[in-house]
Amino acid sequence: MNRHREAMRLIAEARPSVLDEAPSRPIPSFPYQPMPMPMPTPPARRRSRRLLAAGLVPTAAAVVAVVVAVGSASNPPGESPPTSSIATAAPPATARGLLLAAAEKTTTTPGTGDFWVTKVELHHVYDVGGYHVQGSSEMETWHPLRRGEDVTFVTRWLGAAPATDADKAAWRAAGSPAEWALTGPDGKQAHGRKLTAAPGKRDVSVMPGGDFAVGGTSLTYAQIQALPADPDKLKAYLIKLDDAAGRDGTWTPDQIARWRVEMLFSESWTLLSDLPVPDGVPAATYRMLAGLPGLTVDEHARDAKGRAGAAIGYAYRNADGSAVNTRLVIDPDSGSLLAWEQRSDATVFLSSRYSSTPPPRS
Amino acid sequence: MTSPAARDRFAEVFGRHHRQVYAYAVSRAGRDVADDIVSDTFLVAWRRLDAMPAEPLPWLLGVARNVVHERHRDAANQLRLLSQAPPEAEGDVAEAVAERAVTLAALDALGATDRELLTLVGWHGLSTSEAAQVVGCSTATFLVRLHRARRRFEKALTEQSAAVVPSRPASPAEEIRR
Structure with a gap:
């Protein structure tokens, strides 16, 4: 056995340093999905641009197909209203009213510093074979306000438990395990990893690329300070950013209109939670949202932490006509953001602040 | 999965593990194709965020392994670590x-x-x-x-x-x- 340990020591010591010479690279930006429907011709320029950067062109079409199929799995096609009515219908008065009320109350995070620190909880429902467990983790993002500095993520696994009462019963029947195997990318349990009921250790990771991601591109802190506080101008600016990411001439006006509503709905979360925006921008964001067609409302919603609020919903459309219902949960009384929910995922917003002290290193 | 939740999670996993995936790619198929393997691996990760476990490194290397097997088998077979x-x-x-x-x-x-x-x-x-x-x-x-x-x-x-x-x-x- 000593000899075997010796062999492993020799191997470990011969580890070539080229293994650690990974180039710094930005987070790959894959296309938003699901894509707007119908999609007679793929929007080649948009995809090829983003995928070229990642060296992924040959698989682009397959990717979109898979993502769309996955995205539609839990939402029967009948759930969403037909496209034509979405494109023209005014939002329900209550959704619009709640958003405009939130716009009156919302505020920005006061203060200054060298870092913009946001804290969220990520909830995810995992299929563990036969039943589901809900796991969550906490993530604090330390974003430098100066260009060229690293972004630091401080994460911690908070644990997992059966998702519903029915899942709990199935879990008991399975012997109340404290950890679960997950299926791998090929769907086989053999590649499965472990998911633990118990919380995990804090993990600190650092990533290059200090700019703030907005709408398929990234902005500097200075550019964010210049975001318009007028809802129409803000909308026009976001559309300009999105258009600059590229789209070929095969999109119909309906497809573009629908795409833009999805984009604006998605970016509203970014504006309200991720970015150190100046005064007036959160209110403009709510007012911009209030003008979008196709919104739904659930006035008596609760987020994954049980906080009461109103859920503003929008049905993202898949290429096959099915929908993915997405909800932005807000507290209309204070104008504060509570959560973003989609299918088996929820991001619960906890806090944002400026910091003058650097992030933890471990 | 176009949600900010998905993007946050993907960004976090990418930041934490892309260097390790690169190291694995070099050790299996060499520097010439390592970047491609990293890109392909994280594309799969993006597609299959649903399936990604809380501790994703072994899963990611499993994906990278499949990528090597499917697309870079020759490079893997011809690899000389010494070189x-x-x-x-x-x-x-x-x-x-x-x-x-x-x-x-x-x-x-x-x-x-x-x-x-x-x-x-x-x-x-x-x-x-x-x-x-x-x-x-x-x-x-x-x-x-x-x-x-x-x-x-x-x-x-x-x-x-x-x-x-x-x-x-x-x-x-x-x-x-x-």
Whole structure:
């Protein structure tokens, strides 16, 4: 056995340093999905641009197909209203009213510093074979306000438990395990990893690329300070950013209109939670949202932490006509953001602040 | 999964693990294709965020392994670790350089399968159970295969010591031990 340990020591010591010479690279930006429907011709320029950067062109079409199929799995096609009515219908008065009320109350995070620190909880429902467990983790993002500095993520696994009462019963029947195997990318349990009921250790990771991601591109802190506080101008600016990411001439006006509503709905979360925006921008964001067609409302919603609020919903459309219902949960009384929910995922917003002290290193 | 939740999670996983995926890619198929493997791996990760476990590294390396198998098999079969690792910077003792060269040559002399098992544990910081997950077998099976791979490595080490450093004594394994 000593000899075997010796062999492993020799191997470990011969580890070539080229293994650690990974180039710094930005987070790959894959296309938003699901894509707007119908999609007679793929929007080649948009995809090829983003995928070229990642060296992924040959698989682009397959990717979109898979993502769309996955995205539609839990939402029967009948759930969403037909496209034509979405494109023209005014939002329900209550959704619009709640958003405009939130716009009156919302505020920005006061203060200054060298870092913009946001804290969220990520909830995810995992299929563990036969039943589901809900796991969550906490993530604090330390974003430098100066260009060229690293972004630091401080994460911690908070644990997992059966998702519903029915899942709990199935879990008991399975012997109340404290950890679960997950299926791998090929769907086989053999590649499965472990998911633990118990919380995990804090993990600190650092990533290059200090700019703030907005709408398929990234902005500097200075550019964010210049975001318009007028809802129409803000909308026009976001559309300009999105258009600059590229789209070929095969999109119909309906497809573009629908795409833009999805984009604006998605970016509203970014504006309200991720970015150190100046005064007036959160209110403009709510007012911009209030003008979008196709919104739904659930006035008596609760987020994954049980906080009461109103859920503003929008049905993202898949290429096959099915929908993915997405909800932005807000507290209309204070104008504060509570959560973003989609299918088996929820991001619960906890806090944002400026910091003058650097992030933890471990 | 176009939600900010998905993007946050993807960004976090990418930031935490892309260097480790790169290291694995170099060790399996070389520097020339490592970037491609990293890109393909994270594309799959983006598509399959639903399936990604809380501790995603073994899962990601499992994906990278499939990418190597499907698209870079030739590069993997032809890889010579020795050629991927130019002599280290000066300051290294000549003997240590020679020792590393012998070890890499011995790994090169093995089949890609043995080499993978040994480097998963030796270079990528995985426990045997995590490494077993990457290659898709049980931990017990992995240990048996690792044991055999080690024995073949030791044999190759003896042979390579003679070949690469001919001036060395006849029993290089003894000599190498510090």
